[in-house]
Amino acid sequence: MKAAKAILLALTLVLACARAQAPRPSRPPPADAQLVTFRAADGAELRGYFFLPAGRGPGPFPAVLWNHGSERFPGWQPELAAFYTANGFAFFIPHRRGQGQSSAAGPYIVDQQPSKLAVFATGASAGRKIIALHEEANHDVEAALAWLKARPDIDPGRIVMSGVSFGGIQTLLAAEKGLGVRAFAAFAPGAMSWRWVTGLDARLEAAVQHAQAPVLIVQAQNDYNLAPSQTLGPLLEKTGQGRAVVFPAFGTTEQEGHGGFACRAAGTAVWGATVLAFFSGAVGQ
Numbered sequence: 001m002k003a004a005k006a007i008l009l010a011l012t013l014v015l016a017c018a019r020a021q022a023p024r025p026s027r028p029p030p031a032d033a034q035l036v037t038f039r040a041a042d043g044a045e046l047r048g049y050f051f052l053p054a055g056r057g058p059g060p061f062p063a064v065l066w067n068h069g070s071e072r073f074p075g076w077q078p079e080l081a082a083f084y085t086a087n088g089f090a091f092f093i094p095h096r097r098g099q100g101q102s103s104a105a106g107p108y109i110v111d112q113q114p115s116k117l118a119v120f121a122t123g124a125s126a127g128r129k130i131i132a133l134h135e136e137a138n139h140d141v142e143a144a145l146a147w148l149k150a151r152p153d154i155d156p157g158r159i160v161m162s163g164v165s166f167g168g169i170q171t172l173l174a175a176e177k178g179l180g181v182r183a184f185a186a187f188a189p190g191a192m193s194w195r196w197v198t199g200l201d202a203r204l205e206a207a208v209q210h211a212q213a214p215v216l217i218v219q220a221q222n223d224y225n226l227a228p229s230q231t232l233g234p235l236l237e238k239t240g241q242g243r244a245v246v247f248p249a250f251g252t253t254e255q256e257g258h259g260g261f262a263c264r265a266a267g268t269a270v271w272g273a274t275v276l277a278f279f280s281g282a283v284g285q
Contacts, residue, residue, distance in 0.1 A: 067163025
C-alpha cells in the first residue's frame with residue numbers, strides 16, 4: 001500500500017510538472033518575427049512566427065521548422081530564431097491547434113489528455129489515447145511544412161526539423177514519415193512522459209527505427225529522464241540513421257535541463273555547434 005501511494009504521489013508530481021503552464025508572453029514579438037497564417041488539412045486556420053536571415057538577399061534559404069512543447073503559449077522563441085538566422089537559416093515556429101496563436105483552432109492537447117488518476121489506473125488505455133493525440137497533432141506539423149515548402153524565399157529541398165519535449169515527439173513522428181525533410185534534431189523527446197505514458201517508448205522506438213532521414217537526439221544530463229537518449233540513441237546507431245548526444249547539466253533544475261537547455265541562448269552556446277554541423281551537413285550549407 002505504501003509503495004502504491006508513493007508511485008501515485010510521484011506520478012501526480014510529474015504530471016503536474018508536465019501540465020504547468022508557461023505564462024503568456026508579456027513582451028511583443030521582435031520586428032523580424034512575421035506572424036503568418038496557414039491551413040491545416042481539415043481547413044482549420046493555424047498561425048505561427050516566421051523569421052528570415054537579415055542582410056542575406058532574397059533567398060531561397062534553408063529553413064528550420066521548430067516544434068514547440070506542451071506549453072499553452074509557445075511564443076516566438078527569439079533566442080532560437082536569432083541563433084538559426086545568424087547562421088543563414090530561416091526559422092519557422094508553427095503553433096499547433098489549441099496553443100498560442102492557434103488557440104481558436106481546437107482544444108488544447110494537455111486538456112485532452114486523460115486525468116492523472118486515469119493514467120495511473122488504466123495504463124495502456126490512457127497511453128493509447130495520449131499517443132493518438134500526438135499522432136493527430138502531427139497533421140498540423142505536416143501542414144506547417146507544406147506551407148513552408150511553398151514559400152518562394154525557402155528552398156524546399158533544404159528544410160530541417162527540430163523541437164523539444166512534446167515537440168521532440170512531433171519531430172520523431174515526422175522523421176518516420178520523412179516528408180522530404182533532410183534531417184531531424186529532437187530535444188528531450190517525451191522525457192517528462194517516458195515513465196508514465198504506457199506505450200510511448202515503443203512508439204518512439206518504432207519511429208526512429210523507420211526514420212527516413214538522419215536523426216539526432218539531444219538532451220542535457222539533468223533533464224527529467226535520459227531514457228530517450230539511452231533507448232533511442234543505440235537504435236539510431238544500429239540503423240545508421242543517427243545518434244544521441246547527452247551534454248553536461250544545464251542550470252540547476254530539471255526544467256532548466258529540459259526546455260531551458262533547448263531554447264535559451266545559453267543553451268545554444270552548448271549544443272549549437274553540434275546541431276548546426278548536423279543540419280549544415282544535411283542541407284549542404
